[in-house]
Amino acid sequence: MIEVIYILWLRQLKHYWRSKARLIGSLGQPLLFMVAFGFGFGPMYTRASGGGNYMDFLAPGIVSMSILFTAVFSGLEVIWDRQFGFLKETFVAPISRTEIMVGKTLGGATIAMIQGLIVLSLTYVLGFRIPSLASLGLGLIFMSLIAIFFTGLGLTIASKMEDMHGFQLIMNFLIMPIFFLSGALFPLENLPPAIYFISRIDPLTYGVDGLRGVLSGMSTFGIYSDLAAIGTLSVLVCIIGALLFSKVEA
């Protein structure tokens, strides 16, 4: 059981590590966002908040963003496995679908975590400082929960998708809104009711808020509520994913 999960996990890590173009390419977006928004909106934020540092606000948001995209994409990769026939090889083996789901979730989540950690160290270069080791530790917990939730979500979506044609649909109508309305870039205050509502049902909102709470000391809901929310959602998405996944025919 453990070894089966391990080999599934290892396969994904090998894919990630061997594709240097993907590894480096996916750092471009968070870097661009940090530089453009950080320096662009920085002065405005400082004036509006009465002296606050925008980088303290933005850095946890950008770390969350990079985890979000890497995780969802890792989950959706299962569609490629299906198209290249490899999924069948895994599906006819004498192992349970739950093992496959767990292995793939952990694999994708680990990759997303690595990506998040690289981005976190880039924020250091741009002047972001984490107050203490303890907050870093708590930060890692939030990062891994965000990673698990969104890998699970990617896998759940993939179990319902035949091929990559729906990819743009998922990106533009689900993942992008999840990112922009999560409070990763701007504070979720004084919003129109509709946007306010969406931001409150956006799972990433609680991930970003919690991560910002432990890394920068700014939290809207309190880190324990955030932890409860994103933790519960992670468990939930994994269960739903496992159920849907068990019905997939290769």
Place this chain on the structure above:
Amino acid sequence: MQNILSVQSLTKKFDDFTAVKGISFDVETGSIFAFLGPNGAGKSTTIKMLTTVLKPTSGEIRINGYNALKEQDKARSSFGIVFQDYSLDSELTGYENMVYHSVIYKVPKAERDERIKNALEIVGLWDRRDDFVKKYSGGMKRRLEIARALVHYPKVLFLDEPTVGLDPQTRKSIWNHIKSLNEERGMTIFLTTHYMDEAEAMADKIAIIDHGKIIESGTLEEIMERTETESLEESFLKLTGRDIRDENGNGGNKMRFMRGMGRRHGH
């Protein structure tokens, strides 16, 4: 046990169409069994059900004495399969593909290296084990898939059109490997192919399926005698007609080529 594979009234219905209509057959332990039929006859659907990829609508499948539906994992451990389309991870090396397979099939860790080495040597890929699969030719990929299917010591090996798209040399070498697996290890072989000469040369027993039903089965001699023909190809054409079938063949939309015109008729 006499029959390694036993199928009883196997049926598969899709929404508006029945692909396999209550077929029954047995495959003797240690034999080579050829399962033939035109495109869209129900061949692939059957092989998918036998290998637990697809759930039957009704009927029973026993592999190595295990009920393929109720004792799924035991049944799965009993067979190896080479799918019609390649099913390798091309971003891994040949060896890594083998290790992945050994782990998910729970080959004991102590025996793993030895078994992988043996299997790769059988198909002549030991020297290329550390190359990425994306660098392999079509024939090498097929040989790797056969080696992979051997690693967990299956009792039955399913081969779904294993020689499609390969040159005559590679085809010959693959069939030689398969033949020796059958003769030396007593491994039962269940194969499908569109090359009638291959089936003729290899099979102990042959079954021909069309429109979801088995329309003829027996030894080559029996089939030729009953159809009053001189070769398997002739019997096959006599039994299944000369219409050209649709590739994915979901029954209703059969494609008929009118004499020399290639005109498509209705759906």
